[in-house]
Amino acid sequence: MYTIGIDVGGTNIKIGLVHDGKVVQKQSIEALAHQGLLPRLKDIEDVIRNILSAQSVDIAKVSGIGMCVPGIVDSKGKKILVINDKFNDVVNMDLAQWAKSVFNLPLAIDNDARCALISEWQYGAGRDCDNLVMITLGTGIGTSALVEGRVMRGSHYVAGILGGHVILDRNGLMCNCGNRGCGEAQASTWNMDAIIRQQAAEVANWYSPAADFRLIFEKAAGDVYALKVRNHCLDIWTEVIVNMVYAYDPEKIVMAGGIMKSADVIIPYITEKIKTYGWALFDRIEIVRSSVTDDAALLSAEYFMKEMTS
Ligand SMILES: [Zn+2]
Missing domain, CATH: 3.30.420.40 (ATPase, nucleotide binding domain)
Structure with a gap:
């Protein structure tokens, strides 16, 4: 069929x-x-x-x-x-x-x-896993979770999908959901202008209100301000992932989004960080790039x- x-x-x-x-x-x-x-x-x-x-x-x-x-x-x-x-x-x-x-x-x-998440679980990077978390980086931060072979939906259909709105800093940047300091207010492209101005007040020569992750990752190789913004975003994504791990206890984290072209920077950075932040169990969680985007x-x-x- x-x-x-x-x-x-x-x-x-x-x-x-x-x-x-x-x-x-x-x-x-x-x-x-x-x-x-x-x-x-x-x-x-x-x-x-x-x-x-x-x-x-x-x-x-x-x-x-x-x-x-x-x-x-x-x-x-x-x-x-x-x-x-x-x-x-x-x-x-x-x-x-x-x-x-x-x-x-x-x-x-x-x-x-x-x-x-379902596609990665059925056909992609999450095959053979019964416990999986997916995070997609881009305009916002999309998340979802599979627990014990079941797609989480919950009583209001929001289970797993609002990981980008977990509050990381109550004094942080204003989010489009009405709260402050959500992961996606702190590190996604819709709020990039505010993020750059917060992190690199001495505005750098590459600054543009339309700056995106690609530009920041590219400039981070030789510019201290871009490096600061990049590492800030990597740290926020790590915090979102840590919270998702505490909530859903996955075997694997699948990361997606255009910026995962820089997976060789992102995955080792986050893997190292979560080992430092987290409990011993974090050593066993694999972070991989999506394969059926x-x-x-x-x-x-x-x-x-x-x-x-x-
Ligand atoms: Zn929010």
Whole structure:
């Protein structure tokens, strides 16, 4: 059987046909998020039909649709509970009804960080692990957790996914969630301008309000201010990871995000730090780079269908 994966992001929506742990064909369309998600459903529908037709796959051979969104999702009721303001038009909408009426297929829907974790667990760097934590670094900090072979969801569907909002410094930088000093306020790109100004007040010649991790890691090789910002971010990520370890006790931590191109700097730094901060058990926790990043969300669709029918 085949499954269809839909990965709703703030910039692009990816749609793919999945078979046996592989994305057979995929297509990306602009999210046009300022218009909301509802106007895109028809386009998503067209892309799905085009892909099925191009692959000569009959809809009867498709077991269902898995959708990943950057928000808090009631995965049982198939509803988005909280999402970026731009996609507010689909909050509480019955998306399962959409999939049923358009394709007569069942729908699974979940948070994108959780989808990434599922893919790493099923097909990637977390295979053979029953206890896994994933952390994705980028615009924000995405986290998710698998405990004893079960994806953590919790009573309000937030278990594991708010690791970026664990408060590390109550006097720290203001976060977009209303608290201060959350991991993602202290070390992610949406707040980079404030982070640089806090850490390197003697503003360096490479400074730009649009600076990102790539620039900072690049400049850190020869610039004391960039090195300070870089190490600050590495320390914050370490603290987030330590908190996730205390909460979920994983065998392995999978790290993802564009900046993991610098994994040769990040992984040894964090591994060394957590050995210093943590208990003896930290010696046994392996930190690895994600291995299915590009297609992670799409691949999770296949797992969701298995989960729904088991
Ligand atoms: Zn926060």
